[in-house]
Every structure is written in C-alpha cells, then in structure tokens.
Amino acid sequence: MSAFAADRHKLIEDILQEDEKIYVTQLAEKMGVTPETIRKDLAFLEKENRLTRVHGGAVKYVPPVQEPLFRQKMNVRLEEKRTIGKLASRYVQDGDTIMLDVGTTTYQLAHALAGLQRMTIVTNSLAAAEIINKSLEAKIFDGKLVMLGGMSNPEQKSVAGALTIQMLRHFQFDKVFLSCGGVTMTDIFDYDLEESLVSETVMKQGSEIYLLVDSSKLNSTSFCRIGSVEDLDYVVCDAPMPREWQKNKHRRLKKWISP
DSSP, rough: OOOOHHHHHHHHHHHHOOOOOEHHHHHHHHHOOOHHHHHHHHHHHHTTOOOOEETTTTOOEEEEEOOOHHHHTTTTHHHHHHHHHHHTTTTTTTOOEEEEOSSHHHHHHHHHSOOOOOOEEEEEEEHHHHHHHHHHTTTOEEEEEOOOEEEEEETTTEEEEEEHHHHHTTOOOEEEEEEOSEEEESSEEEOOHHHHHHHHHHHHTTEEEEOOOGGGGGGOOOOOEEEGGOOOOOOOSSOOOOOHTTTTTTSSOEEEEEO
C-alpha cells in the first residue's frame, strides 16, 4: 500500500469520527481523486473492520454483539425477569393454548404458571419445556405440553429451523409470549437469525401477542429484526413505558403492563 493510500485512509477515518456517514463523491472531491479510488479505499478499510460500507459511502464500524449463553443470561436482572414472568402469568386463563418462545424471561413465565386447568403449551425452548414438564408431573397445573421439533442450539437451550416453522404453521394460539434481544419505539429485535424467523412466524398465528422485555433492552437493537411494535397487543416490562414512547401512538398496542 502506498503512502498516499495510507494518508487517504487516515483522513477517511478522521472524517468518519466527526460525521455519522461519509460519501464517496464528497471524499473524491475533497482528496482530488476519482470515486473509484475512494471505493477501493473503503473496501480496504472495511476488510480491516475500520468502517462499514453502505450505499453511496460508509458508516462507522460497529462490532457484532454476541448473544450470551443461556446459563449466563439466567441470573442477569433475575428479579426483574421474575416480576415480568409473574405479571404475564396473570393473563393466562384456564383452557388457553399458548406459545412460549426462547428466552430467560419467558422461562420465568413458565416458572410462574400455577393453578390452571386444561392448558396447552407449545414451545421451542428446551429450558421452558423442562420446567413445564416438572410442573405437570407435580400437578402444579393441568394441561399438555407440545415440544416443537427442529435443530437444537445447546448454548441457548432452544430448537429452531425449517422444521420448527413447518410445525408452527399447524397451530393457532390464544396467546403468544415472546422475548427479544432489544426493542425500539418501532421495531423488535433478537440475536439469532433462526430463532428470529420462528418468532416472526408465530407473531402471525396468535390472537394476542405479548412481548416480555426487561427495561435494559428498551431503545436497543440487535442483529435480527423480528417485527414491528405495531403488531403487539401487550408489552410486559419491569418499568413504565418511556415518556418518549408515550408520544408515539401505537394503533394496536392495548396495554403496557408494569408493576
């Protein structure tokens, strides 16, 4: 690499520190080189994880966020998750057919279920299935457990994939309980692509959709978009709805449930 190229790369990075996005045409004009030269510079810098190319230019490089192991997440904000699980359990009624997706917050809902009759619970969470099976065996509540098939993810104690989605299409749920990796005023996100596709599918098959989310995940994103906040009926959280969210009129959201 020439000294001139190295100088351009440093200047590009310096400009990017000040601006959210840089543009090929502006950089080319500023440095007196062709747009093609700038594109090659951006390609080189992207390979070194020093920026991320987008249409027309580049933005700052953001390292991908790795999802912690299930057992590591279990004790993070544990009391908040227990509170959310107990709150959500109040909305489950005798005879309901419900879906619990993967996550340590929906796991706490599985723990909180008690005293119910004629339940049908469908899940792709191996951890939740274990708790539900123990509760059924101990007669803490009465019902049936349906464990979805699919590819196992031992690190997240879940199953997902094409088989999981195919099985889900045979069901219609009274209530769907989802977890997430982050949620903004408009969109819901998660870490894993396969699990996100399962969540996206199940959102279309429930009469009522509940999002169980602790307040640390509000106004944050992760790798995969699951869907829109507009598609939710209820949000169950350990904190009230943020003030800035209250100004945004969610047409479908019936209630924000918090202690």
